[in-house]
Amino acid sequence: MHLDLNLLTALDALLEHNSVAGAAERLNLSAPAMSRTLGRIRRVTGDQILVRAGRTMIPTPYALEIRGEVHDLVQRAGGVLRPAHDLDLATLDRAFTVRGHDAVTTAIGPALLATVREQAPGVAIRLLAEASSDTGELRHGRVDLEIGATEPDVPEINHVTIGRDRLVAAVGPDHPCATAADLTADRFAEADHLIVSRRGRLTDPIDVSLAELGLRRRVVASVPTSTAALYLVAQSELMVAVPEHMCRPTLVKLGLRTLPLPFELPSVPIVLAWHQRYDNDRPHMWLRARIREALAFYEQVAGQAS
Numbered sequence: 001m002h003l004d005l006n007l008l009t010a011l012d013a014l015l016e017h018n019s020v021a022g023a024a025e026r027l028n029l030s031a032p033a034m035s036r037t038l039g040r041i042r043r044v045t046g047d048q049i050l051v052r053a054g055r056t057m058i059p060t061p062y063a064l065e066i067r068g069e070v071h072d073l074v075q076r077a078g079g080v081l082r083p084a085h086d087l088d089l090a091t092l093d094r095a096f097t098v099r100g101h102d103a104v105t106t107a108i109g110p111a112l113l114a115t116v117r118e119q120a121p122g123v124a125i126r127l128l129a130e131a132s133s134d135t136g137e138l139r140h141g142r143v144d145l146e147i148g149a150t151e152p153d154v155p156e157i158n159h160v161t162i163g164r165d166r167l168v169a170a171v172g173p174d175h176p177c178a179t180a181a182d183l184t185a186d187r188f189a190e191a192d193h194l195i196v197s198r199r200g201r202l203t204d205p206i207d208v209s210l211a212e213l214g215l216r217r218r219v220v221a222s223v224p225t226s227t228a229a230l231y232l233v234a235q236s237e238l239m240v241a242v243p244e245h246m247c248r249p250t251l252v253k254l255g256l257r258t259l260p261l262p263f264e265l266p267s268v269p270i271v272l273a274w275h276q277r278y279d280n281d282r283p284h285m286w287l288r289a290r291i292r293e294a295l296a297f298y299e300q301v302a303g304q305a306s
Helices: 006-017 020-026 031-045 061-081 102-119 185-190 205-212 226-234 248-254 282-305
Strands: 050-053 056-059 094-100 123-129 145-148 157-165 167-171 192-196 218-223 238-243 257-260 268-275
Touching: 006 020, 006 031, 006 061, 020 031, 056 061, 094 102, 094 282, 102 123, 102 145, 102 226, 102 248, 102 282, 145 282, 157 282, 167 226, 185 205, 192 226, 218 226, 226 238, 226 248, 268 282
Parallel strands: 094 123, 094 145, 192 218, 192 238
Antiparallel strands: 050 056, 145 268, 157 268, 167 238, 167 257
8 A cells, every 4th residue: 555644744734723724824735735635535544534514624533533643643753754953052043932921921031031042042032911812823833832820621732730829819008908917708808809801801710709708899890911900909909819929029019918818719820831743842842941940940039039
């Protein structure tokens, strides 16, 4: 049997994008050429692979069954054919796009950029704010890494939890709760609040915890970033819940007081996510390691200062 291994690469792209046009763009082919390739794959496998459902295409059960194996085969073949060599950071010329929570970017940015400038002067980093809605930018290669608090729920996006934080209540020095020895649930609920929400939501899990205690708070506004929220809190008698360690630089700069929340909430994970196509990409692996180092360095310095 004559095997055309290019069909595996095309099949991998088709199963990643569930789209002829998306796969064609990834492989720098025309849509008609990719459509003909899909026809060849259908003849070889005896399966439709992708079928139309309204305006979109969805994978068949067989396609879902083989998707992981196909991707693994393509990655392993690339490793065999790609000559092994050490990563030369001095000559590396690449731009990475990293999307993340503003508090994490503020916390790890200084150490990360200092390391990049020293080790890889030809590398540029685009630091983007979190999107207001879930996007497919990791899948489509427009974003290299995402740093957030949510684990991805699609199989082709890999992730690792690189740290944890806890939420605390932040208030300005003139807030009625600023001098309280303990913040009770009643006093917390009586305060006027800001919520940090990239989607503009006016409720969050804190409201669920309050409802379980028979309490309800007044949310005055939502803002998209914790940095903006803390600046507003510093000039008002509002209260906001923010990650304690990641927001420490801004908290200290603005002279804000933090108080433990008067109810139990899970810790906030710091999740680093990337598309599996970059699992063995050496420059990408280098950047992932530098981000983890920058977070560890920040936590060490913040721990010594507290």
